Amino acid sequence: MASDDTFKALVVEKNDNELVASLKQLTVADLPDEDVLIQVDYSTLNYKEGLGFANRNKIFRIFPIVPGVDLAGTVVESKSDEFKPGDKVILNGWSVGERYWGGYAQMARIKSDFLIRLPKGMDTKKSMYIGTAGYTAMLMVMTLEEAGITPDSGPILVTGATGGVGGNAVAILDKLGYEVTALTRSQHPSIHEYLKKIGAKEIACGEEWSKPPAPLENQKWAGAVDNVGSIVLARILAEMKYGGCVAACGLAAGYDLPTTVMPFILRGVSLRGVDSVSCPISRRRAAWERLVTDITDGALETINTVISLEEVPHYAKELLAGNITGHIVVDVNA
Numbered sequence: 134m135a136s137d138d139t140f141k142a143l144v145v146e147k148n149d150n151e152l153v154a155s156l157k158q159l160t161v162a163d164l165p166d167e168d169v170l171i172q173v174d175y176s177t178l179n180y181k182e183g184l185g186f187a188n189r190n191k192i193f194r195i196f197p198i199v200p201g202v203d204l205a206g207t208v209v210e211s212k213s214d215e216f217k218p219g220d221k222v223i224l225n226g227w228s229v230g231e232r233y234w235g236g237y238a239q240m241a242r243i244k245s246d247f248l249i250r251l252p253k254g255m256d257t258k259k260s261m262y263i264g265t266a267g268y269t270a271m272l273m274v275m276t277l278e279e280a281g282i283t284p285d286s287g288p289i290l291v292t293g294a295t296g297g298v299g300g301n302a303v304a305i306l307d308k309l310g311y312e313v314t315a316l317t318r319s320q321h322p323s324i325h326e327y328l329k330k331i332g333a334k335e336i337a338c339g340e341e342w343s344k345p346p347a348p349l350e351n352q353k354w355a356g357a358v359d360n361v362g363s364i365v366l367a368r369i370l371a372e373m374k375y376g377g378c379v380a381a382c383g384l385a386a387g388y389d390l391p392t393t394v395m396p397f398i399l400r401g402v403s404l405r406g407v408d409s410v411s412c413p414i415s416r417r418r419a420a421w422e423r424l425v426t427d428i429t430d431g432a433l434e435t436i437n438t439v440i441s442l443e444e445v446p447h448y449a450k451e452l453l454a455g456n457i458t459g460h461i462v463v464d465v466n467a
């Protein structure tokens with residue numbers, strides 16, 4: 134690409150306290166000075182960007198910023214020995230799209246330390262159908278496995294199952310032979326059908342999920358993947374079977390956790406936190422290698438909707454309002 138060639142980018146600026154997002158034509162000279170220049174194919178839209186565009190939780194830390202916590206594309210120039218032009222790469226997290234410019238552009242300059250190579254058997258489109266959502270879901274499943282939870286242990290509950298992380302977790306657990314119950318607040322039959330299509334055997338949506346639990350409830354779950362936090366996570370803990378494990382990554386219902394020590398000290402339940410943003414590179418690679426096989430293309434097709442850069446601010450609002458089912462991929466070249 135010639136230095137004065139322009140490309141499309143979605144740029145967020147701060148005017149007084151208002152955030153203004155607009156599509157701009159940039160040149161590579163406008164990009165931050167990092168060691169790998171990438172031609173971007175796809176990015177994703179997540180709960181975090183929903184918060185960012187709504188000017189909540191101080192997600193965007195620098196202005197102007199090109200958001201987008203994920204990207205997949207091809208290396209065009211590299212000052213790093215690790216990568217050369219033509220390499221296909223993935224980026225997730227590391228505060229990219231928050232403290233560094235991210236994936237909502239046709240070109241990006243990224244620190245080589247943040248990149249991993251696209252695993253063999255996966256193309257850039259599939260990698261962003263998965264995105265941070267699927268990679269986090271894989272980390273959650275690995276966390277349950279490390280706690281000794283197997284398909285024979287019993288049912289697994291996935292919360293926020295209509296969302297990106299939850300949907301991927303349902304599909305991965307189903308592919309691996311676990312019996313999955315998907316939790317949703319929705320009573321709508323089409324939502325329940327969607328959850329069954331991506332791999333849920335049962336749906337949980339009772340009104341008890343919006344009420345505080347007793348310290349211990351009937352034992353139901355061998356494992357759980359929680360994206361929601363707050364009283365939902367408190368109820369999961371109270372409903373865990375003896376020796377069960379909960380992997381928790383999210384706060385869609387809130388960051389509080391009004392629980393007691395009873396599930397831990399009387400049932401040996403464990404609660405393990407999962408972080409995808411600063412996850413060490415070797416564990417990232419392990420998760421991405423497994424994602425080549427541990428989720429079906431059919432489930433990914435059902436979970437994903439593809440949008441353009443222009444559509445990102447609108448979909449970010451809809452996602453935060455709870456009006457999106459599944460996961461959103463951003464085709465930056467559409």
Ligand SMILES: NC(=O)c1ccc[n+]([C@@H]2O[C@H](COP(=O)([O-])OP(=O)(O)OC[C@H]3O[C@@H](n4cnc5c(N)ncnc54)[C@H](OP(=O)(O)O)[C@@H]3O)[C@@H](O)[C@H]2O)c1
Binds near residue numbers: 296297383386453
């Ligand atoms: N720790 C990490 O590294 C990491 C990585 C990725 C994501 N996350 C977090 O994981 C969570 C899920 O992310 P996502 O991108 O999958 O979001 P998403 O697509 O918006 O999905 C969130 C789901 O949570 C449910 N939900 C929303 N508000 C709720 C509420 N008040 N009470 C109960 N359920 C509620 C919704 O399901 P129903 O409407 O069907 O109930 C929704 O589908 C977010 O909190 C995100 O910040 C953390």
